[in-house]
Amino acid sequence: MTAELIDGKAIAQALRRRIAERVHALQERGVVPTLAVVLVGEDPASQVYVRNKVAACAEVGIRSRKYEFPADVTVERLLACIDALNGDAEVDGILVQLPLPPHIDETLVLERIAVAKDVDGFHAENVGRLVQGRECFWPCTPHGVMQLLAWEGIEPQGMDAVVVGRSNIVGKPMALMLLNAGATVTVAHSRTRELAAHTRRADLLVVAVGKPEFITAEMVKPGAVVIDVGINRLPDGRLVGDVAAEVREVASRITPVPGGVGPMTIAMLLENTLLAAQRRRGTAP
Numbered sequence: 531m532t533a534e535l536i537d538g539k540a541i542a543q544a545l546r547r548r549i550a551e552r553v554h555a556l557q558e559r560g561v562v563p564t565l566a567v568v569l570v571g572e573d574p575a576s577q578v579y580v581r582n583k584v585a586a587c588a589e590v591g592i593r594s595r596k597y598e599f600p601a602d603v604t605v606e607r608l609l610a611c612i613d614a615l616n617g618d619a620e621v622d623g624i625l626v627q628l629p630l631p632p633h634i635d636e637t638l639v640l641e642r643i644a645v646a647k648d649v650d651g652f653h654a655e656n657v658g659r660l661v662q663g664r665e666c667f668w669p670c671t672p673h674g675v676m677q678l679l680a681w682e683g684i685e686p687q688g689m690d691a692v693v694v695g696r697s698n699i700v701g702k703p704m705a706l707m708l709l710n711a712g713a714t715v716t717v718a719h720s721r722t723r724e725l726a727a728h729t730r731r732a733d734l735l736v737v738a739v740g741k742p743e744f745i746t747a748e749m750v751k752p753g754a755v756v757i758d759v760g761i762n763r764l765p766d767g768r769l770v771g772d773v774a775a776e777v778r779e780v781a782s783r784i785t786p787v788p789g790g791v792g793p794m795t796i797a798m799l800l801e802n803t804l805l806a807a808q809r810r811r812g813t814a815p
């Protein structure tokens with residue numbers, strides 16, 4: 531079997547067109563959804579990501595504002611910026627680009643963001659709401675995976691799903707979303723014994739470990755749907771996922787890297803910002 535590629539780039543583009551229509555409908559009512567992006571330091575990768583996010587906003591009619599700070603910024607200055615954005619009626623969403631420099635307590639900064647503006651969904655109150663299956667902001671990467679599955683007509687209910695990775699930004703929220711959708715969910719990770727025995731049982735395998743080509747063909751059930759969340763830059767400059775190329779000979783459907791989950795993450799940031807604007811300004815459908 532050779533897996534069909536799930537074209538995240540094309541799906542994200544289609545979703546962005548729909549988001550643009552909804553943004554324009556809001557604009558006709560005098561509301562311009564606005565995202566504030568906070569960037570600390572000069573990490574080139576973070577600068578590229580932020581530039582891409584700002585460009586994606588512009589494309590759909592979301593206004594964005596960039597707040598840049600030097601790497602040695604004090605936590606007090608950062609918190610003061612968040613406080614000002616929380617109190618700014620024009621700002622719908624706030625995104626603090628991660629990672630932050632080591633001297634800054636990330637949790638302290640993320641928890642300062644008003645829950646109603648937390649478009650990354652990293653605030654503990656949003657996470658708690660996700661656990662309970664209540665209305666909240668879904669973290670963009672697993673949100674993007676759920677949209678990919680929906681677009682592909684893959685219904686998680688009743689599926690044996692295995693999530694590899696237990697990070698707060700991908701693995702844990704991914705497991706919760708699949709669980710809430712009715713999947714039987716196993717969360718495996720770097721400390722799991724007999725990892726392959728778990729992954730081989732998966733009808734749906736989501737991998738977010740950040741290790742290049744970590745999942746090999748013999749770890750995958752024939753016919754499984756494989757979602758590769760990894761984005762690893764190799765020394766030669768190539769971008770590869772957490773799933774080895776040979777898995778394409780075993781899976782039924784698989785996301786490529788690049789062009790799979792990554793573009794969906796950005797589309798979901800736009801979706802969440804639009805939702806924030808609708809919810810905050812009382813125009814939610």
Ligand SMILES: Nc1nc(=O)c2c([nH]1)NC[C@@H]1CN(c3ccc(C(=O)N[C@@H](CCC(=O)O)C(=O)O)cc3)C=[N+]21
Binds near residue numbers: 579761769789
């Ligand atoms: N507060 C915060 N929220 C985030 O959502 C967040 C963050 N911090 N810090 C960094 C990570 C990473 N991330 C990506 C988004 C899009 C692509 C993406 O579009 N990737 C393209 C390729 C990009 C390339 O060529 O490098 C693809 O997979 O096709 C990748 C990675 C969001 N992050």
Ligand SMILES: [Mg+2]
Binds near residue numbers: 695696697719720739
């Ligand atoms: Mg792990």
